[in-house]
Amino acid sequence: MARPRTPIGTFGIITTRRRNSGRYVARTRYRDWDGKGRHVQITGTTRPTAERLLKKKLSERDLFHPGFSGISADSSFPALVSYWLKDMDLEDRLSPTTRLLYERNMRTLVLPFFKEFTLREIGVARCDYFLKQLAKKSYNRARQARVVLRLALGLAVRHEILPRNPMDHVSRLRRPARTPDIFSWEELKAIRAGISAWEHRPIKAGPKPDGQLGQIVEVMLGTSARIGEVLAICLGDLDLDAPIPSVRISGTIVSRKGEPTHRQDHPKTARSVRRVALPGFALRAIGARLEKIRFTHPDTLLFSTRVETPHTTNNIRRQLRDVMDRAGVPDVTPHRFRRTAATAINEIGGLQLASELLGHSDPSITREHYIRRNETVNPITADFLEQAFGRAS
Known part of the structure; x- marks a missing residue:
């Protein structure tokens, strides 16, 4: 034994x-x-x-190998940040985009506040104060800071550098009341007219607009897809000869620092892959675009630059903003088309259908962030109340 x-x-x-x-x-x-x-x-x-x-x-002998952590409760917060970033790379679980986002949020939002503190000095009260002060400026920034700060301090707990994670006891962030902004029918008409006027304006020098901006807008509105997902549509994703023409949303365009813009072979999440039936206006826009495409390989992008490279989402946003500024239509963003389409589907077909169109795994996400609540109560309630209480005296 x-x-x-x-x-x-x-x-x-x-x-x-x-x-x-x-x-x-x-x-x-x-x-x-x-x-x-x-x-x-x-x-x-x-x-x-x-x-x-x-x-x-x-x-006093450390029960961890010095090369494994090399830090203690008396180490500075920047030392933990460096250790946390190395641990994320070692784990290799996050997508490159999420990994870069976490590092950016840590360096720009969290590190400036905590850089002079040791880990021992970072307690519940200090974390709570930091998040509340940041939330006064921006709820979204406070939410993003909370995520990375919890992850870094959680690593310190798992590796027995700290006895507990102070982020477990901070007060809950209160989301400010917000109504999702959507386009009215009049605004959509103004947007379409503004883009058409820009695309058909006289050009004295340089290449003429090829119609892609207007076509991209129609496909965004007709599919409720994200701008990156629309720009990532390949010819092989289209099924236009079927009884119900459709497009498969199966990728997105990503632009990372130090890398060329390229198509990622899945949308924001793997569960966001979906096949969407095309309404007539989106089908006509795609048909017009296909007439100008030289290559018919299934991997050819439906929308691309003049040298057949992917559009960046930022360039399309900038172009849309510039065109709409000229047309006098404010606050036009790609995501508003997504919310506008989802709200229309919710009012006609219900929340579950709108959630499926958006590619959400949880309808509560759709309800909270994408749907504008209809304030009008079904007028049949007036008839019911009249029947109940409207008897002649």
Whole structure:
């Protein structure tokens, strides 16, 4: 039967001997951070002094390999941030886009406030104060800061640098009341007219507009897809000859620092892949675009630059904003088309159908962030109340 091992961090019998120099050496065997036993010794002027110094050295010995963490509760918060970023890379669980987003939020939102503190000094009250002050300026920034701060401090807890995560006890962020902004029918007419006027304006020099901006808008409105998802549609995603013409939303356009803009082979989440039936106006826009495409390979992008490279989402947003500024139509963003389409489907077909169109796994996300609540109560209530209380006196 195997002999049970002593726990990590324990030591055996201390032996002490006197050297020729007159100093005493206290020595013992210690089960170290990696489970291996090692001899640890220290010298002192007397036998009791040497034994006391050895016990003190053992009590302070880190049960983690110095190269594994290298930080303690007295380390600075920037040291934990560097350790956390390395741990994320080692784990390799996040997408590159999310990894860059987390690092950006940590460096721009959190680090400036906590950079002068040690980990021991970061408690519930300090975290709570930080988030409340940030929420006064922007709820979304406070929410993003809360995520990365919780993750970094959670790593410190898992690796036994801190005994608890102060983020577990901060007060809940209160989301400000907000009504999702959608376009009215009059605004949509003004947007379409403004884009048409811009695309058909006289051009004295340079290339003429090829109609893509208006076509992209029609497909966004006709599919409720994100701008990156629309720009990532390939010819192989189209099924226009079926009894019900449709498009498969199966990718998105990403632009990361240090990388060329490219098509990612899945949308925001893998569960967002969906096949959407095309309304007539979106089908006509796609048909007009297909007439100008030279290559018919299934991987060819439906919308692309003049040199057949992917559009960046920022360039389309900027172009749309510039065109709408000229037309005098304010606050036109790609995401408003998404919310506008979802609200229309919700009013006609219900919340579940709107959630499916958006590619959401949870209808509550659709209700909270994308649907403008219809304030009009069904007028049949007036008839029912009249029947109940409207008797002649």
